[in-house]
Amino acid sequence: MRALFSKAKITYRQTRSLPALRFLTSDHVQRGNFSKKINPILGPDFPDIWNLQSNTASVLPHPTPSYYNQEEATVASVIDGKSIAEKIRSEIAKEVHILKTEHGKIPGLAVVLVGQRRDSKTYVRFKIKACHEVGISSFLTELPEDCSEGEVLNAVAGFNSNPAVHSILVQLPLPQRMNEERILNEISLEKDVDGFHPLNMGNLAINGRRPLFIPCASKACIELLLRSGVELKGKNVTVIGRSNVVGLPTSLLLQRHHATVTIVHALTKNPQNITREADIVVSAAGVPNLVRGDWLKPGAVVIDVGTNPVEVQNEEHDYRLTGDVCYEEALKVASKITPVPGGVGPVTIAMLLSSTVESAKMIYGLE
Numbered sequence: 001m002r003a004l005f006s007k008a009k010i011t012y013r014q015t016r017s018l019p020a021l022r023f024l025t026s027d028h029v030q031r032g033n034f035s036k037k038i039n040p041i042l043g044p045d046f047p048d049i050w051n052l053q054s055n056t057a058s059v060l061p062h063p064t065p066s067y068y069n070q071e072e073a074t075v076a077s078v079i080d081g082k083s084i085a086e087k088i089r090s091e092i093a094k095e096v097h098i099l100k101t102e103h104g105k106i107p108g109l110a111v112v113l114v115g116q117r118r119d120s121k122t123y124v125r126f127k128i129k130a131c132h133e134v135g136i137s138s139f140l141t142e143l144p145e146d147c148s149e150g151e152v153l154n155a156v157a158g159f160n161s162n163p164a165v166h167s168i169l170v171q172l173p174l175p176q177r178m179n180e181e182r183i184l185n186e187i188s189l190e191k192d193v194d195g196f197h198p199l200n201m202g203n204l205a206i207n208g209r210r211p212l213f214i215p216c217a218s219k220a221c222i223e224l225l226l227r228s229g230v231e232l233k234g235k236n237v238t239v240i241g242r243s244n245v246v247g248l249p250t251s252l253l254l255q256r257h258h259a260t261v262t263i264v265h266a267l268t269k270n271p272q273n274i275t276r277e278a279d280i281v282v283s284a285a286g287v288p289n290l291v292r293g294d295w296l297k298p299g300a301v302v303i304d305v306g307t308n309p310v311e312v313q314n315e316e317h318d319y320r321l322t323g324d325v326c327y328e329e330a331l332k333v334a335s336k337i338t339p340v341p342g343g344v345g346p347v348t349i350a351m352l353l354s355s356t357v358e359s360a361k362m363i364y365g366l367e
């Protein structure tokens with residue numbers, strides 16, 4: 001175990017102090033407004049609720065915008081996440097095959113799903129199916145919406161001590177009444193495939209440190225940019241949204257690639273003016289069609305992480321997925337763009353598989 005952590009540049013002492021860390025995070029921060037009162041420097045916690053009155057996202061479709069000339073307009077090339085993910089999956093399948101045949105080891109991913117949210121069930125189904133396709137074992141614990149927090153913690157604890165499980169994730173969001181922080185902290189650090197444990201997130205934020213895991217959607221954004229030949233060093237990147245799942249870790253990861261990162265969130269004044277300065281826009285706000293064509297600098301590269309269900313009235317479906325970016329408008333301004341669906345989503349799942357394989361290799365000392 002010591003060897004495992006020294007490889008990841010996390011000291012064994014750091015991991016031994018985890019219970020203390022857990023005490024600090026869950027009791028100190030979670031206990032109501034305690035830490036807010038004694039430490040105003042941390043700032044108050046506001047939920048990010050986007051005020052859509054300041055833009056026209058809610059009134060699509062709208063007339064042809066005037067910022068581009070229809071005749072001169074070029075069309076952005078589409079970054080095909082589906083085929084990139086397919087390629088990554090085939091690379092992973094080969095690696096899993098080698099692990100099995102040469103080392104007799106099978107990587108295993110465990111998922112805890114609480115409740116009946118349709119989107120969460122879909123994503124978990126995708127994850128399990130993808131594991132099956134590349135030869136990774138999968139384990140699923142499904143708990144009812146009204147289960148206790150203790151049951152979730154028990155499920156995580158069971159996977160922590162299961163040697164066939166090398167990576168664990170709790171599908172988010174959890175029911176609101178649950179203490180997400182406490183549950184995520186329970187995941188063993190060396191199996192935290194989502195990278196949401198504070199020590200993994202903290203190491204992502206500290207230059208020179210190596211987190212054991214990096215959140216999958218953030219990895220997917222970088223993978224898509226790199227595989228599309230987009231240079232990051234010195235580029236102005238605007239990340240829209242600052243969630244712990246996507247916006248925040250993506251902004252940290254982009255900085256580690258030497259991009260100049262600006263974060264735009266729900267309380268940012270004139271987000272469109274800031275976004276228009278960016279060479280690369282990564283949007284993870286969770287607001288359908290928030291980013292209009294006139295938010296983009298001509299030639300910008302657009303990575304749309306949003307997968308927002310929007311109600312539709314037709315016989316086949318009652319909703320369709322829409323990104324944060326108004327795709328039709330952005331196509332005429334950007335140089336490259338990821339579609340929704342078929343962009344970041346499939347690559348996020350491929351990154352989960354890749355992190356699971358890395359985790360198994362770390363645990364077996366095969367790196």
Ligand SMILES: Nc1nc2c(c(=O)[nH]1)N[C@@H](CN(C=O)c1ccc(C(=O)N[C@@H](CCC(=O)O)C(=O)O)cc1)CN2
Nearest residue numbers: 122123169170171172173194216307341342343345346
């Ligand atoms: N524990 C976690 N919970 C959540 C995460 C996460 O990374 N870890 N991210 C999101 C949801 N998510 C993964 O869990 C996810 C979202 C979307 C896709 C995806 O492939 N989308 C497809 C379309 C899907 C459809 O047809 O419904 C696409 O964009 O093409 C994968 C994973 C929140 N929770």
